[in-house]
Amino acid sequence: MSLLSLIDRSLLGRAARTALEFGGAAFSFGDLEARSNRVAHLLRARGLKHGDRLAFFLQNRVEVIDLWLAAVKLGVVLVPVNVLYRERELRHILTDAEPVAVVTSRDMATYLPAGVPVWDVDSLATEAATHASDRQAVGGAADTPLALIYTSGTTGASKGAVLTHGNFAANGQSLVNAWRITEADRYLATLPLFHVHGLANGVHCWLFSGCHMRLTERFEYLQAPLWFESYQPTLFFGVPAMFVRLLEIPEPLARSFGARLRLAVSGSAPLPAEVHEKFRQRFGSVILERYGMTETLMNVSNPFDGERRPGTVGLPLPHVEVKICDEAGAPVPDGTSGELWVKGPNVCSGYWRRPDATSAAWRDGWFRTGDVGVRATDGYITLQGRRSDLIISGGFNIYPREIEELILEQPGVHEAAVVGAPDPVRGEVPVAYVVVEEAIFDEAAAAARLRSQLASFKQPRAFVRIDALPRTALGKVQKRLLPPWKR
Ligand code: MCA
Numbered sequence: 015m016s017l018l019s020l021i022d023r024s025l026l027g028r029a030a031r032t033a034l035e036f037g038g039a040a041f042s043f044g045d046l047e048a049r050s051n052r053v054a055h056l057l058r059a060r061g062l063k064h065g066d067r068l069a070f071f072l073q074n075r076v077e078v079i080d081l082w083l084a085a086v087k088l089g090v091v092l093v094p095v096n097v098l099y100r101e102r103e104l105r106h107i108l109t110d111a112e113p114v115a116v117v118t119s120r121d122m123a124t125y126l127p128a129g130v131p132v133w134d135v136d137s138l139a140t141e142a143a144t145h146a147s148d149r150q151a152v153g154g155a156a157d158t159p160l161a162l163i164y165t166s167g168t169t170g171a172s173k174g175a176v177l178t179h180g181n182f183a184a185n186g187q188s189l190v191n192a193w194r195i196t197e198a199d200r201y202l203a204t205l206p207l208f209h210v211h212g213l214a215n216g217v218h219c220w221l222f223s224g225c226h227m228r229l230t231e232r233f234e235y236l237q238a239p240l241w242f243e244s245y246q247p248t249l250f251f252g253v254p255a256m257f258v259r260l261l262e263i264p265e266p267l268a269r270s271f272g273a274r275l276r277l278a279v280s281g282s283a284p285l286p287a288e289v290h291e292k293f294r295q296r297f298g299s300v301i302l303e304r305y306g307m308t309e310t311l312m313n314v315s316n317p318f319d320g321e322r323r324p325g326t327v328g329l330p331l332p333h334v335e336v337k338i339c340d341e342a343g344a345p346v347p348d349g350t351s352g353e354l355w356v357k358g359p360n361v362c363s364g365y366w367r368r369p370d371a372t373s374a375a376w377r378d379g380w381f382r383t384g385d386v387g388v389r390a391t392d393g394y395i396t397l398q399g400r401r402s403d404l405i406i407s408g409g410f411n412i413y414p415r416e417i418e419e420l421i422l423e424q425p426g427v428h429e430a431a432v433v434g435a436p437d438p439v440r441g442e443v444p445v446a447y448v449v450v451e452e453a454i455f456d457e458a459a460a461a462a463r464l465r466s467q468l469a470s471f472k473q474p475r476a477f478v479r480i481d482a483l484p485r486t487a488l489g490k491v492q493k494r495l496l497p498p499w500k501r
């Protein structure tokens with residue numbers, strides 16, 4: 015079934031039903047159909063054609079949904095951009111994706127590099143309202159690209175994963191079935207819509223099931239108790255940092271929220287078994303942990319029925335094949351660690367304009383995830399780390415190399431190594447170990463330069479001076495031998 019026809023079950027089939035609540039306003043599925051048709055007319059009038067890219071650099075708002083639906087209908091390719099990205103990340107993505115324009119808000123436009131065509135989201139909405147609301151859909155075949163989503167590469171330069179209509183359709187359908195999502199659900203959507211957790215999972219589970227969604231601009235933990243109280247969600251998707259924050263809700267209140275919460279799903283970073291257990295005790299709800307990637311959408315999930323085993327990501331989703339391989343690509347026996355290789359209709363078609371990176375990551379139709387894990391004899395998979403250096407902070411990925419490269423450009427720095435230090439809320443935070451010439455190195459100036467160039471979550475929490483980086487005889491930096499950082 016095509017993506018548009020799956021979405022049409024709600025846009026057309028449930029037209030009168032309330033679909034979405036955002037900022038105090040409510041929208042029916044019929045409203046969203048009309049709004050996105052108007053936006054589609056406008057994008058066409060501005061010259062966008064099938065296959066053209068259009069970026070958005072926006073906090074969560076209803077216009078992101080309008081753009082997404084319009085893109086599905088027109089065959090346009092959207093490029094979601096993390097709102098926390100700054101000069102370096104933005105310049106790289108916008109140069110690489112070559113979008114026709116970037117849709118953004120007035121307050122965020124200042125972050126965009128000069129020379130990029132910018133479309134103001136409010137002006138776009140005003141202009142769209144003057145267009146007709148009838149549908150002129152082109153739609154897309156399963157292999158039509160719908161999104162170019164950037165994911166950090168080990169080399170520091172992020173690559174665009176080309177995700178198709180078929181990828182989003184397969185992923186959403188499988189999750190709605192696996193997690194028993196129905197139109198009776200109430201989904202509290204606080205995850206950012208510029209990453210696949212909020213976008214591929216959240217938005218499509220909502221659209222395919224026809225449930226009700228309350229969208230917030232972002233997750234704010236001080237607001238969360240009020241949201242749970244006033245909205246009474248049955249469904250919540252979050253990263254582990256959000257569940258850690260929710261544990262701050264006092265017990266009787268948490269119990270009452272938990273009684274209505276039919277399903278809480280965690281992903282994007284490892285959920286500590288302790289948080290899983292504390293959440294169960296406090297909310298009376300057993301978190302379902304699953305595993306995915308930007309390139310593959312969702313691969314593995316704990317079961318809805320049956321054991322949601324803490325510390326594991328569960329079993330392969332019905333349409334996904336998973337094998338665990340050694341360095342040579344041969345499958346390893348259960349109980350032995352190896353790299354997870356995946357195959358299925360959820361896996362993207364490759365990296366945008368990067369045939370080298372594409373051929374390095376795919377072999378015989380299998381995608382090499384770079385994640386290391388082990389399968390128990392009963393099939394449950396536990397993730398154990400990554401083949402490459404990766405820090406995950408609050409569910410946002412950080413490749414140390416990107417930060418190290420920028421630190422090395424600062425005056426007086428001879429060597430730099432960035433590692434993840436444990437953090438009780440975000441899981442990990444980056445810390446930089448530097449070998450510097452004290453007379454030249456200016457820490458405040460270096461930190462300020464990093465802040466203007468990189469997302470806030472990539473800012474090192476400290477610059478720890480050391481005399482030399484620990485290295486192997488062959489000169490490879492041994493990060494695990496660095497002294498622990500104390501706050
Ligand atoms: C995060 N921050 C934001 C926003 N989101 N600031 C403005 N607008 C936002 N939308 C940053 C701030 O810059 C600040 O960084 C910090 O978050 C403040 O957060 P705080 O309110 O104290 O929140 P928290 O309790 O620390 O929680 C952070 C968070 C955030 C809200 C959980 O980390 C988050 O939204 N994470 C979601 C990431 C995500 O969606 N990942 C999915 C990737 P600072 O203090 O440092 O200056 S997709 C993926 O991984 C795969 C496919 C998968 O499996 O899902």
Ligand code: AMP
Binds near residue numbers: 283309
């Ligand atoms: P991204 O590049 O943002 O798509 O992040 C994907 C990566 O997040 C995966 O390759 C994993 O390393 C990690 N990840 C996603 N879900 C989980 C999970 N449940 N447990 C541990 N790591 C996860």
